[in-house]
Amino acid sequence: MPASIHAPASGSPTRADGRASFQRARRRASVQALLLALPLIVFLLSTFIAPIALLLARSVENREVPGSMPALTRALDAWDGRGVPDEHVFALLAAGLKDAQQSGQLGTVARRLNFAQPEFRSLLMRTARSVRDETPPAWKPALIEMDERWNSPEIWRLLKRAATSPTPDYLLAAVDAQVTPQGNLAFVPDNSSVYRQAFLRTISISASVTLLCLVLGYPVAWLLANLPAQSSNRLMLFVIVPFWTSLLVRTTAWYVLLQPGGVINGLLAGLGLATHPVPLIFNRTGVLIGMTHVLLPYMILAIYSVMKGVSPVYVRAAQSLGAHPFTAFVRVYIPQTLPGVGAGCFLVFVLALGYYITPALLGGAGDEMISQLIALQTNTQLNWGLAGALSAYLVIFTAIFYFLFNRIVGIDRLRFG
Amino acid sequence: MTEQRNKVLTERIASRWVRVHTAIVLFFLVAPILAIIPLSFNSGSYFSYPLQGFSLRWYEQALTSSDWQRSLLNSIGIGAASTLIATCLGTLAALGLSRSQFPLRSVIMPIIISPMIVPIVVVAAGFYLIFAPLGLVNSYPGVIFAHAALGTPFVVITVTASLLSFDQSLLRAASGLGAKPWTAFRRVTLPLITPAVATGSVFAFATSFDEVIVILFIGGPDQRTVPRQMWSGIRDSIDPSILAVATMLIVFAVVLFASINWLRGRAAAASRGVV
């Protein structure tokens, strides 16, 4: 649009006037463009970003004890954390437990403290039951007599930690670390370490699946890109129909086929390749087979869409300059397809990191991926702090990976097939 | 001469090997899906071959069972509603994003496509946290909003792609002929991007239809969808009617693919300026 649309009333427009009105028009166009996208942005911020932010915020919050026993929390805050506290803290504990039971929050508090020490729940429930009926002259000796664990500095240290907010405990627990009684950071003993291994396992499985998809998918994409359109479209059906089939259907199919008495083992036995049924399910093999099967179409389509745009001119030129076909392929063709390879690997890796259904149905207890552990925390353990911490690490890792890859490949230019 | 023959030989071997490899991989992709179709006709009630006999009882059970019928209604209803929201918001956003003057593109774009990248369990857990105090758990609106959020990136990507290859001179011609901006949009832009909008909608619908984890977290017994019912079928009350449903879903997938193909053809024709 020429700037002279808004010609000034008198005289000819100066260059500065023209530039100013051009900038105004540009700003107006920017605002218009932003306004068009605003409904979606607001919608996504509230239904998508906010929930995830809330979950991640839970990873540093302790809200159970402060929420149900505020007076005790303040007293514990003021206490120096050494040894066992004084009578007034015990009294506040007794009062707090009584209140928590009345308000129905005792179970929640008991469960939260159980995360720190697995015998806390029974201790709290017992104490709450006895506190309900009695009113002794002094709480400290009474409680210690009822259960000598109340005389243990460690129990009180953990109680104080559970009442402090914000807390690093969940973020530490998610990597099998803790703050020791001496106040240092240390790793949790090996026989309670689960999460570091789980993260490594998740990354390892995702990387293996990505590699498998790349090795299996690259030649297929090449053939599809270089065949004449009719045959290529027909073969493409074999890629797209699985792609469109529900994930659950495909995983169910493998669940059925990989059984010891299933079709695959039947084939192997029939061909004489196996005397006993080969264990193909409820182990790493099943998970890799299932996940590769589900994610392979993504890899093929990503590489194919780039290969489609690679002109055969370059390889022919290389060959006419005397290169062996193999050399021409490796040194001229493959580099041109790297953006597609990058996009495919990124997509498959990131999707694989977050997988839940396939490893849950096809894997064993030693193949659990991080998503399954997060779901375990939210659905069975109700430990939202730990779920938030695990999610935080997963999301941050994915984000870093995304930004790195965006630099190399340019993901936001990814088109859909 | 031998060098030439070696080159031809290498090419032939490579080409033969690539074809064999592709045949194996494509078989690997399709065979498992086809292999469960005969099982859905099994007269016995377990998932193992050999078949105990041919029977349509599982199809009968799936089609007449009130659980499956309600799941189908839910899947379609939730899919339609969430796709509508995703399409409206996504198309609007794409119109803004495709303009060159769009500010902060590198910040906004990641936000918009993040639902495709963030692990679904994290998303579902987050939904639960934010919806529970609002009473949106075990409710239709909650599930619909959640699925709409998951579907919008697809609409944005397809419509943006279509708008980016859109011939702006058509709009200039329209305004040159006296059309106001809104009229030009309605009568020039919209018809030409409709195939892309429809494609994005189909992707969004497919995402909602296939989604099970969010439903597991925030859906109640009334919001059971087809995948949710299938999940129960495998975990809780094992029943080959899920194989009958699976077969029907496979047929549905083929139909969806055919419709996308047809729409793509229309989109290609549109971007070439043929309406």
Add this chain to the structure above:
Amino acid sequence: MRTHIKAQCAALAVFAFATIPTHAAETLSVVTFGGAYEAAAKKAWFEPFTQATGVNFSTESYDGGLAKLSAMEQAKNTTWDLIDLETNDAITACDEGLLQKFDKKSIGKTSDFIPGSISDCAVASMVWSTVYAYDASKLKTAPSTVNDFFDLQKYPGKRGLRKSPKVSMEWALIADGVDPKDVYKVLGTPAGVDRAFKKLDTIKKNIVWWESGAQAPQLLADGAVVMVQAYNGRIDDAAKKDNKPFKAVWDAQVYDFEWWAIPTGAKHADTAAKFIVSQAQPKASADLSKYIAYAPPRKDAVALVDKQRLADMPTAPDNFKRAVQINANFWADNADQINKRFQVWLTQ
């Protein structure tokens, strides 16, 4: 444009659909352990109750544990009116205030109930047991003791176990030589827990874990396991209804009560209470055994059960030789610790 309008209509229809109240009649929302038990409960209790009162049932299934119930209570949105629980869960839930108090007098005569089968918050619905089963057509020599479950030499192949330390720990100790009477005494010591895990380690690589009751007979039918720990009723159901050649080994069976309870904040608590009263009557109680091999918790009802059927029950004398009643108080107190260790042990 036309597609838009059509879509708008569809969406409106969905919303209308969702906001119309579903039934004029009341619907009780029940959650049970699903599978064959749910099917049997439907025939024995839900349908007769619907016939008598017009109240409908909407059923859900779960695998035990109090997480969902706690979450509902936290969110102040309890959607369940009736919950089916194992004993230790019933004790813990009652303690934490997750269940409403139940007035046992409303049942009428309760003196013939087995001792310990009515509590403040819950009423026992039946007696069930955890056994292990095998496919008689695939094993030439039949296993007969719990030691055979752990014997990989004599019976090579995979074992199916419930993904929970309950019962597995007891079996590990009994197979290691502990007398069934002393199991909980030993399990209560750290050394005892270590001993149980060590015994489980000997079969660990061969274990296939299941979570829902229906998965156990499925694993056996698929040939995924050679022996599977299972709820006795599910195995009996598979053997009788699907004609599978499954047999149960009753040695060291660990039996327990199953309970009905009403969650705090349930929307139809009164109707739920009426249901509990109705299924606790001797005739209704005995009816369950017609459909699944679980025993009634009261002697008057046992007298009404078909004599032939009694032989399939956990309480039949032939099956009861080395039976262990699960120590629910032990598990209520120690489940958290042992579970934590179990979760870590699983992944290592």
